[in-house]
Amino acid sequence: MIVAANLTKSYGGKEVLRGLSLEARPGEITMLVGENGAGKSTTMKLLAGLAAPDGGSASIGGHDLVQSKLRAQQTLSYLPQNPDFHPRLTCSGVLGFYLRLRGLQKARLERALEQVGLTSFGRERIGTLSGGMRQRLGIALLLLPNTPVLLLDEPGLSLDPGWRQRLQEILQEEAARGKTILMATHLIAEWNGVAQRCLLCHQGRIEREIDPSDLLNDFKAGPGSARVSRAGNGVPPLRTFDSARHDLEPAEKKCVTARTPSPARETRALPGAGSCLP
Amino acid sequence: MLALNDSETSVARGRAATSAVITRELHSAILNRYLQVFCVLALAGGIGAALVTDTPDAAPMLILQMALYFVSLFALLIGTSSARAESQEWPLLFAQPIPRSAFLLGKFVALALLFAGLLALLFLPTLFVRAPGAAFLFLYGHTLTLAAAFVALGLCTGFLARDRVQGLVLGVGLWLLLLFGMDMIALLVAHSSFLQRWPDIWSSFLMLNPLDAFRIDALFALEKIPAEAAKQTPLTSWWLAHTGLWFVAISLFWMAVLLAFTARHLKHWED
Numbered sequence: 001m002i003v004a005a006n007l008t009k010s011y012g013g014k015e016v017l018r019g020l021s022l023e024a025r026p027g028e029i030t031m032l033v034g035e036n037g038a039g040k041s042t043t044m045k046l047l048a049g050l051a052a053p054d055g056g057s058a059s060i061g062g063h064d065l066v067q068s069k070l071r072a073q074q075t076l077s078y079l080p081q082n083p084d085f086h087p088r089l090t091c092s093g094v095l096g097f098y099l100r101l102r103g104l105q106k107a108r109l110e111r112a113l114e115q116v117g118l119t120s121f122g123r124e125r126i127g128t129l130s131g132g133m134r135q136r137l138g139i140a141l142l143l144l145p146n147t148p149v150l151l152l153d154e155p156g157l158s159l160d161p162g163w164r165q166r167l168q169e170i171l172q173e174e175a176a177r178g179k180t181i182l183m184a185t186h187l188i189a190e191w192n193g194v195a196q197r198c199l200l201c202h203q204g205r206i207e208r209e210i211d212p213s214d215l216l217n218d219f220k221a222g223p224g225s226a227r228v229s230r231a232g233n234g235v236p237p238l239r240t241f242d243s244a245r246h247d248l249e250p251a252e253k254k255c256v257t258a259r260t261p262s263p264a265r266e267t268r269a270l271p272g273a274g275s276c277l278p
Numbered sequence: 279m280l281a282l283n284d285s286e287t288s289v290a291r292g293r294a295a296t297s298a299v300i301t302r303e304l305h306s307a308i309l310n311r312y313l314q315v316f317c318v319l320a321l322a323g324g325i326g327a328a329l330v331t332d333t334p335d336a337a338p339m340l341i342l343q344m345a346l347y348f349v350s351l352f353a354l355l356i357g358t359s360s361a362r363a364e365s366q367e368w369p370l371l372f373a374q375p376i377p378r379s380a381f382l383l384g385k386f387v388a389l390a391l392l393f394a395g396l397l398a399l400l401f402l403p404t405l406f407v408r409a410p411g412a413a414f415l416f417l418y419g420h421t422l423t424l425a426a427a428f429v430a431l432g433l434c435t436g437f438l439a440r441d442r443v444q445g446l447v448l449g450v451g452l453w454l455l456l457l458f459g460m461d462m463i464a465l466l467v468a469h470s471s472f473l474q475r476w477p478d479i480w481s482s483f484l485m486l487n488p489l490d491a492f493r494i495d496a497l498f499a500l501e502k503i504p505a506e507a508a509k510q511t512p513l514t515s516w517w518l519a520h521t522g523l524w525f526v527a528i529s530l531f532w533m534a535v536l537l538a539f540t541a542r543h544l545k546h547w548e549d
């Protein structure tokens with residue numbers, strides 16, 4: 001179980017998190033989606049214990065991240081956005097090191113390599129691996145300690161479609177085993193229908209929960225633009241875009257462009273709107 | 279009770295983590311370029327010292343010069359290089375349930391152990407041509423202490439810097455300051471009337487520098503400079519009577535300060 005309440009965090013005077021609250025439950029994959037700079041990665045770093053919040057509180061498995069950081073970290077496993085490793089070590093060397101670091105048995109090493117298809121690369125030095133292979137090694141490290149909480153920041157960015165699919169299957173299996181999985185991504189199309197819950201992060205807050213089985217329609221590449229033609233009864237009234245946050249500007253005579261968190265849903269509801277172009 | 283358990287768990291984790299870091303550091307050091315160059319140069323220097331047979335003290339004096347200029351510099355470079363080696367991995371490493379200071383301590387212990395072994399390349403060849411005297415054994419011990427102090431300085435600059443280049447520039451700059459800069463400053467201010475009145479201040483300036491402490495200790499031990507020549511003040515008299523002890527003490531002090539400072543910096547490091 002992950003609970004965050006009113007998290008705030010600033011970097012160099014810039015407020016990145018502005019009272020972010022969320023909850024991720026055991027047995028579920030919870031997705032954190034949002035545009036670049038929404039605060040997803042900062043949230044993941046705070047929850048992994050890599051940065052301290054300026055305000056608010058967070059707990060992992062019931063352990064407060066500030067008061068009992070090591071205990072909280074003992075319950076979680078974290079996969080950063082671009083995992084990288086000591087270039088002079090081999091895959092087995094890296095996994096062996098993390099096993100020893102957590103005081104785990106060496107028997108898990110072979111299974112972890114097998115899970116991510118790196119068995120034959122055990123003796124390869126990290127410096128010789130491709131980006132995708134390093135990401136797979138990162139996934140092996142994520143699963144290695146068998147912790148009840150998994151945190152993933154933009155997983156699968158360097159993975160080919162086959163391994164991305166495999167990662168989704170692995171995460172679903174882990175969730176079915178009762179693990180709490182929180183994952184941040186902006187690749188909506190790739191993760192459609194994988195998660196049980198999906199939280200929309202915007203400007204350092206959780207704006208709302210969206211339908212994880214219809215992400216493409218509910219959240220088109222983050223709060224973006226919808227171009228609505230002037231067909232039919234003419235230009236839809238601006239107030240119809242209830243949650244449009246940004247300017248609604250005339251793009252050309254026949255269209256208006258609005259920035260809204262869920263262009264498809266909102267424009268579907270517009271009376272007289274001709275079409276919605278992503 | 280819970281607090282005690284937390285603390286016990288933390289200590290146990292710290293030990294396991296330190297031991298894991300030591301093993302990893304020893305494995306990865308084999309491919310460290312600075313370490314490879316150090317090995318070659320140390321062996322060459324060691325053979326060179328063994329071949330010098332003009333006076334009984336010729337070999338130790340040559341080794342002393344190498345310890346001052348070459349061992350201290352390479353200890354610093356290897357420390358900095360080790361600190362930066364896996365900087366890309368810090369987000370993964372520091373998300374593990376281990377105290378970050380254990381990571382630093384593991385690196386320091388591993389590099390100190392490496393130097394304990396590798397300094398044999400510098401000292402062993404001489405032993406084939408002459409029996410080891412007490413001064414020679416002390417020189418080995420003090421060279422190792424000096425190396426450990428500069429490994430700590432290298433780790434400090436490496437972890438404090440934003441990247442490898444900045445770490446190396448900062449480290450080498452500090453090394454030059456300790457090797458030449460502080461002596462030059464001492465020479466420049468030596469004639470001021472204030473220091474003429476309070477010469478102990480001038481002496482303590484040199485005493486605080488581990489390189490000067492090492493130089494003075496080795497020179498007095500090897501060259502047997504008559505102590506009365508330098509017995510000007512009570513402080514210098516005490517120092518010259520206990521040069522070895524003082525060198526070890528000031529080196530340990532620098533190691534502790536540098537490691538504590540670096541550990542504090544790492545504790546507050548944020549991704």
